[in-house]
Amino acid sequence: xxxxxxxxxxxxxxxxxxxxxxxxxxxxxxxxxxxxxxxxxxxxxxxxxxxxxxxxxxxxxxxxxxxxxxxxxxxxxxxxxxxxxxxxxxxxxxxxxxxxxxxxxxxxxxxxxxxxxxxxxxxxxxxxxxxxxxxxxxxxxxxxxxxxxxxxxxxxxxxxxxxxxxxxxxxxxxxxxxxxxxxxxxxxxxxxxxxxxxxxxxxxxxxxxxxxxxxxxxxxxxxxxxxxxxxxxxxxxxxxxxxxxxxxxxxxxxxxxx
Amino acid sequence: xxxxxxxxxxxxxxxxxxxxxxxxxxxxxxxxxxxxxxxxxxxxxxxxxxxxxxxxxxxxxxxxxxxxxxxxxxxxxxxxxxxxxxxxxxxxxxxxxxxxxxxxxxxxxxxxxxxxxxxxxxxxxxxxxxxxxxxxxxxxxxxxxxxxxxxxxxxxxxxxxxxxxxxxxxxxxxxxxxxxxxxxxxxxxxxxxxxxxxxxxxxxxxxxxxxxxxxxxxxxxxxxxxxxxxxxxxxxxxxxxxxxxx
Numbered sequence: 001x002x003x004x005x006x007x008x009x010x011x012x013x014x015x016x017x018x019x020x021x022x023x024x025x026x027x028x029x030x031x032x033x034x035x036x037x038x039x040x041x042x043x044x045x046x047x048x049x050x051x052x053x054x055x056x057x058x059x060x061x062x063x064x065x066x067x068x069x070x071x072x073x074x075x076x077x078x079x080x081x082x083x084x085x086x087x088x089x090x091x092x093x094x095x096x097x098x099x100x101x102x103x104x105x106x107x108x109x110x111x112x113x114x115x116x117x118x119x120x121x122x123x124x125x126x127x128x129x130x131x132x133x134x135x136x137x138x139x140x141x142x143x144x145x146x147x148x149x150x151x152x153x154x155x156x157x158x159x160x161x162x163x164x165x166x167x168x169x170x171x172x173x174x175x176x177x178x179x180x181x182x183x184x185x186x187x188x189x190x191x192x193x194x195x196x197x198x199x200x201x202x203x204x205x206x207x208x209x210x211x212x213x214x215x216x217x218x219x220x221x222x223x224x225x226x227x228x229x230x231x232x233x234x235x236x237x238x239x240x241x242x243x244x245x246x247x248x249x250x251x252x253x254x255x256x257x258x
Numbered sequence: 259x260x261x262x263x264x265x266x267x268x269x270x271x272x273x274x275x276x277x278x279x280x281x282x283x284x285x286x287x288x289x290x291x292x293x294x295x296x297x298x299x300x301x302x303x304x305x306x307x308x309x310x311x312x313x314x315x316x317x318x319x320x321x322x323x324x325x326x327x328x329x330x331x332x333x334x335x336x337x338x339x340x341x342x343x344x345x346x347x348x349x350x351x352x353x354x355x356x357x358x359x360x361x362x363x364x365x366x367x368x369x370x371x372x373x374x375x376x377x378x379x380x381x382x383x384x385x386x387x388x389x390x391x392x393x394x395x396x397x398x399x400x401x402x403x404x405x406x407x408x409x410x411x412x413x414x415x416x417x418x419x420x421x422x423x424x425x426x427x428x429x430x431x432x433x434x435x436x437x438x439x440x441x442x443x444x445x446x447x448x449x450x451x452x453x454x455x456x457x458x459x460x461x462x463x464x465x466x467x468x469x470x471x472x473x474x475x476x477x478x479x480x481x482x483x484x485x486x487x488x489x490x491x492x493x494x495x496x497x498x499x500x501x502x503x504x
Contacts, residue, residue, distance in 0.1 A: 241355065
C-alpha cells in the first residue's frame with residue numbers, strides 16, 4: 001500500500017531525444033575511452049535515473065526477486081570505512097539499500113533505485129520495454145555537446161549539478177549538500193539537454209563491453225553520491241567504471257533508453 | 259609564413275608535452291607499461307598453494323555468486339592456509355573502478371596510493387579482514403616470510419600491510435626498496451602508514467602536501483628523484499623508531 005501510494009507521487013520518466021549523427025567522445029589520455037568520433041542512430045534517453053517507485057511497479061507487477069534479495073550479498077556503505085571499502089550486508093537489497101539497520105525506502109520513493117545488479121536492471125528494462133543505454137550513447141547524452149570532461153566546464157562547478165561526496169574521506173558522514181547517500185532525482189541542475197543527475201547520485205549501468213572484459217564484467221558511468229574529488233572523482237563524461245555483473249552496490253543504479 | 263606556423267605548432271606541441279604526463283601522442287615506453295603491470299601484480303604465498311588455488315578457481319566461476327568458502331571449511335584451515343587463501347582471493351565484489359589513465363614514464367613516478375588489492379575484480383571481505391586483524395602478529399610474520407622468499411612486495415602484500423598498519427615491517431620494506439629502488443609503491447606504502455598516523459614530521463613535509471593535500475586524490479603523483487626517495491626512507495625510519503618497535 002505504501003509503495004502504491006508513493007508511486008503515484010512520482011512522475012513517469014520523461015525522455016530526451018538524441019538525434020542520429022556523429023559525435024565526439026572520449027579523451028586523448030583515457031585508455032578505456034580514447035578520443036574518437038562515433039556514429040549513433042537516434043535514440044531517447046530518460047531525463048531521470050530510474051526511481052524506487054518505478055522499480056516498485058515492476059516488482060509489484062512481476063513478483064521479481066532481485067539478486068541481492070536472493071543471494072544476500074549486497075555491498076553497502078556506512079561512514080567510518082576507509083576509502084573504497086564497502087561492507088557486505090545480507091539484509092540489504094533495493095528496499096533497504098544500505099541494510100535494514102540503516103533504513104528503508106519508504107520516504108525515498110523518488111530516489112534512484114540502488115542495490116540492484118545488472119541482471120536486475122535488464123529485467124526491469126525488459127518489463128518496461130526500454131533498454132540500458134550503451135556506453136557511447138550514455139556519454140553523448142551526458143556531454144550534451146560539450147567536449148571536455150564535464151558538461152558544465154570546470155570540476156569546481158560540480159556541486160551545482162551533482163550529488164557527490166564532499167568530505168576529504170569517508171571516515172565521517174558528509175551531509176554538506178543535503179544528502180549523505182542518494183538524493184531524490186532531479187534535485188540538482190540538469191545538463192544542456194535536460195538530463196538530471198547524469199553525474200553523481202548513482203553509477204549508471206550501461207550495456208556494452210570493453211577490450212579485456214571478463215565473463216562477468218559490466219560497466220557503469222557518471223560516478224555516484226560516494227565519489228569525491230579526493231577519491232575516484234568519476235563524476236565526469238570520460239571515466240568508465242567496471243564492476244561484476246552479479247554485484248549489487250548501494251551506489252549503483254541505472255537510467256533507461258529506447 | 260608557413261614555416262613560422264609550423265615552428266609555432268612544433269613549439270606548442272613540445273611545450274604541452276612537458277606540461278603534463280597524460281596526453282595524446284607519445285605513448286608510454288615498454289618500461290613504463292611493464293612497471294604499470296607490475297604495480298598491480300599479487301604474489302602467491304607458497305603454503306598449500308595448489309590446494310587453495312583449486313578451490314578459488316571454482317569460486318570465481320560460480321554462477322550463483324558464491325564467492326566464499328563455507329565458514330566450516332574456512333575455520334578448518336590452518337592459519338597459513340587461511341593466509342594463502344586471503345592473499346590470492348577476495349570474497350567481496352569491488353566497486354566500480356577505472357583503469358588508471360595512460361601515464362608516461364610511470365616507473366619514474368611516486369604515487370599517493372597504489373592500486374587496490376586484486377585490481378578491479380574483487381575485494382577482501384569482512385571475514386578476511388577480521389582474520390588478518392585477529393591474527394595480526396602471525397600474519398605480519400607470514401607477510402615478512404613471503405617478502406623475503408619472493409624478494410618483492412606484491413600489491414596484495416602492500417594492501418595487507420597497509421590494512422594492518424604494519425609499521426613493524428618498515429625495516430624489511432626499506433631493505434627491499436633499497437636493493438634496486440625501483441618499486442616506488444613501497445615508498446607509497448610507508449607514506450600511507452605515516453599519513454594514517456598523522457606523523458608530524460611527514461605531515462609537515464612538502465611531499466605530503468604534493469600527494470595528500472586538500473586538492474589531491476588517488477591519482478596524484480610526483481616525479482621520482484633520489485632526494486625524494488631518500489627523504490621518504492629517512493622519515494619512515496624515524497617514524498619506525500618513534501614507535502619504539504625495535
